Amino acid sequence: MRILHTSDWHLGRSFHREDLLGHQAAFVDHLLDVVEQEDVDVVVVSGDVYDRALPHVDAVALADEAFARLAASRARVVVSSGNHDSAQRLGFGSRLMDAAGVFVRTDAATVGSAVVLGDRHGDVAIHAIPYLDPSALLEPWRLGRRSHEAALVEAMKRVRRDLAARPAGTRSVVLAHAFVAGATPSESERDISVGGVSRVATSVFDGIDYTALGHLHGPHVLTDSLRYSGSPLAYSFSEADQVKGSWLVDLDATGFAGARWVDAPVPRRLSRIAGSLAELLADPSLTDREHDWVQVTLTDVPRPARAMEQLRRRFPHTLVLQFAAPVTEHPVPARPASGTSDHTIALDFVRHVRGAAATQGESALLREAIDACCHDPDRDVLVGGPSRAAADGDAR
Structure with missing residues (x-):
């Protein structure tokens, strides 16, 4: 049998x-x-x-x-x-x-x-x-x-x-x-x-x-x-x-x-590649990986902007992007100091994750997003008391 x-x-x-x-x-x-x-x-x-x-x-x-x-x-x-x-x-x-x-x-x-x-x-x-x-x-x-x-x-x-x-x-x-x-x-x-x-x-x-x-x-x-x-x-x-x-x-x-x-037939290979973004985009030995499903580990410090977008120009089936190790040069404090603004905390987080400070444009965008979340002039006013936004602030 x-x-x-x-x-x-x-x-x-x-x-x-x-x-x-x-x-x-x-x-x-x-x-x-x-x-x-x-x-x-x-x-x-x-x-x-x-x-x-x-x-x-x-x-x-x-x-x-x-x-x-x-x-x-x-x-x-x-x-x-x-x-x-x-x-x-x-x-x-x-x-x-x-x-x-x-x-x-x-x-x-x-x-x-x-x-x-x-x-x-x-x-x-x-x-x-x-x-x-x-x-x-x-x-x-x-x-x-x-x-x-x-x-x-x-x-x-x-x-x-x-x-x-x-x-x-x-x-x-x-x-x-x-x-x-x-x-x-x-x-x-x-x-x-x-x-x-x-x-x-x-x-x-x-x-x-x-x-x-x-x-x-x-x-x-x-x-x-x-x-x-x-x-x-x-x-x-x-x-x-x-x-x-x-x-x-x-x-x-x-x-x-x-x-x-x-x-069994292999409809599309899997590849795991690692290196700096510049190396991976230029390395001629990776030509045969260009049609694979790809997992990329980048070693760049600081982390490059629009990395996935650039990788997919060469490796269109890139599915996973990760980094070799977390950046620790600028750790985020476990508990921000009293009075630290939300904007400063967000900038510290960007520095921690990327290993480099946010650009002026990014900083402005973060401030705009935070302001949009924290201020709502259309909130109802509590009957016989302060606005709901003010009450929320007192609760904090």
Whole structure:
């Protein structure tokens, strides 16, 4: 049996306000191509089909299209829900989809009930474990302690009970959405820690022929038979150096027989560049970065005016501008001295942030803005007392 392991599609997610739905649709096209070209028997999706519990209608339409096309392909599909998914919404219609060969498992009550598929060597029992909320399962499952590891240990007990009741030689595959020890997170995953603890030991999955992990967005090989596929697209600049794709996993008569990586298409690269503004605008070695999504770290002191505007003339897809270190030459006092004007405080802030004083024009603009906020001649006069503006001043 040949399995294509993918996860963390996050359909509907944007990247620094850039719409990714077209890029996600291109990944679905790629996935279908791999299924046909590599004679894939089963596609497993280990959670986070959507990016949010209430996905946008366009994201739902893309998921519908993806599952319909996979159902019409040579492969069958097993899907579990992740921490970004709504179990109820993703699982809607799952009993009907079973008949089409798309097995969606989102309910903790189904843990321990396998999707059984066969090949010429016999049965393969696929257990799709949805994301398990330890708080919700603490009492129903009598976990003893509220942690992700406790929830998954109990889930795997149920899986092993099911496997023990099956004929000898039945091979096993588990889908799990969790943070397993030994892997490295990136900035784009939502924190699932409970009580400060989120990691799960690799030993929880001992004895399983292949465990298809989801949640972390980078690919990881924890053991030969325990792997993360990662997300098909980069969802933060911390993933700029990650290679995106899926695992092609083969099972033979005895279990895990090997895995091969398949690169996903890269619709637009991510680049992180650093230096002074003048250097970045003139450096010829950066020519090949001009069409990338770019994160820029400027080292200039003082900070240059209209930096983003200038950067985008050369790098039109610059999405993030940051500075190497905060300027500390002119710190803003923790508490301004009594009698310090609002205008002076604003000028001190500009000096602190930029490392240089405001220009005369900027100073005048700040004074105009402050005056507009602090003086309102049209305020009502309190009956039998001073104007409301005066009363506000007395209150201060």
